[in-house]
């Protein structure tokens with residue numbers, strides 16, 4: 054078999070493993086959907102905020118952000134499962150395999166995207182039934198974008214997972230990284246009307262561009278030109294991937 | 309043998325902080341050889357193997373495995389070896405068959421061959437019929453057998469087995485031994501194993517090394533090592549003391565041993581009379597051939613408590 058074929062088989066194996074494990078852990082699938090649904094139906098409906106987007110409700114306005122958030126949380130949780138693997142020792146089997154760390158990273162990364170995309174599909178269906186009035190094309194675009202956002206955020210999750218030593222860091226990573234990324238992104242409010250410091254923080258938050266792009270897809274409205282958004286998201290993904298491959302290079306059982 | 313060495317370690321060393329886990333080991337293992345590493349807990353066996361498998365970086369020294377340097381060509385080393393870890397490393401959310409299939413893909417087994425090999429391997433380790441169940445529901449011994457199957461399924465040229473039969477019942481253990489022998493006969497695999505079952509080391513290996521505190525203390529074929537202890541062991545109980553046997557040159561060693569005296573003797577059957585003459589008040593006598601247990605007790609430095617019988621739950625003689 055050629056080198057490429059070997060590499061591809063290994064990536065496929067890792068991808069398959071993650072996909073199977075994901076769909077077997079039903080509790081995880083459901084539990085991740087709880088907070089987005091609370092946001093959509095309690096915050097979205099209860100808060101009766103206003104939407105800066107013409108002819109849309111507040112619920113509709115925050116939907117793309119909540120969708121992105123779901124993907125972000127799924128991805129980071131997935132990355133943290135590496136720590137779990139370390140403890141369960143399954144990682145040893147993969148660490149000992151004749152595959153390069155970049156192959157391992159790509160396999161894990163593709164495997165992780167499945168979760169984000171699946172959650173996103175479920176949420177889009179719920180959204181379309183109760184909140185959105187998007188066209189099929191818009192939904193399809195959003196799903197496609199979900200894959201991109203999943204890719205970008207999974208890299209982030211994997212970096213954290215590879216670096217972290219224990220599951221105790223889980224709360225830390227969630228509180229220090231995921232929540233701020235989500236809340237600062239303007240997912241829940243209109244950035245253009247917020248204070249200067251907040252806006253600056255939002256511009257520095259790569260997740261802002263994920264949300265903005267998703268809004269363009271679903272509502273036809275965005276703060277920045279979509280090309281900028283896309284460039285920022287791609288940059289985010291590439292940066293995460295570089296960090297991730299570096300983190301995987303030094304990943305070992307003893308960590 | 310150096311031309312066809314499967315493994316060559318020189319000055320291989322590993323420190324963990326203040327602990328010197330492996331202390332400058334020099335070792336050559338020939339292609340096709342079965343080599344057993346024995347030694348007390350914490351002796352450094354797993355660490356040594358783990359360096360050869362490129363999973364632990366040496367603090368010093370070098371090792372060449374299958375012709376490749378473990379530090380510089382780790383990927384190539386990994387393509388030539390198979391490992392059964394001491395610690396469990398199965399994916400328990402997957403089924404037995406899935407664990408094997410994924411392993412095959414990771415180790416470059418041609419996809420066309422995978423199903424056939426998985427079938428055969430499952431049958432070999434006696435898991436046929438249970439392969440569709442998640443590993444989470446397997447018993448300890450079933451998991452162990454699956455791990456062994458996984459280590460062998462890609463047909464490595466060099467196989468590392470770290471306490472492979474730990475927790476297996478005597479029948480399963482025998483089945484594993486038989487399979488290792490068959491595999492060696494068919495493919496000339498080089499096998500490096502660690503074990504606390506002396507019988508296993510005796511029956512399987514061409515050479516044995518006794519490791520203690522990171523160093524090889526003794527090395528040779530099982531027969532040689534047993535001869536070094538003194539070919540036979542005589543145990544006497546009742547009113548006996550080691551000084552009864554002072555001055556007998558065929559007595560290699562005397563130790564106090566639960567409620568009696570234990571002697572390592574050359575050619576005990578012929579010398580028994582002379583021994584008994586020295587201790588007329590002995591009430592009980594037992595003569596047997598030396599086993600690797602005796603070698604272990606003599607050379608491993610710190611004798612294991614009950615080391616002689618503890619790991620030998622399967623007392624059937626070979």
Ligand SMILES: Nc1ncnc2c1ncn2[C@@H]1O[C@H](COP(=O)(O)OP(=O)(O)OP(=O)(O)O)[C@@H](O)[C@H]1O
Nearest residue numbers: 307324327329347348349350351352353354355356
């Ligand atoms: N990751 C590690 N960090 C710190 N010390 C370690 C580590 N791995 C092994 N050691 C130490 O190195 C020494 C050798 O351990 P090793 O696991 O190689 O022993 P072993 O011969 O395999 O023992 P056993 O028969 O119990 O499996 C021990 O003192 C152990 O505490």
Ligand SMILES: [Mg+2]
Nearest residue numbers: 353354355394
């Ligand atoms: Mg060990």
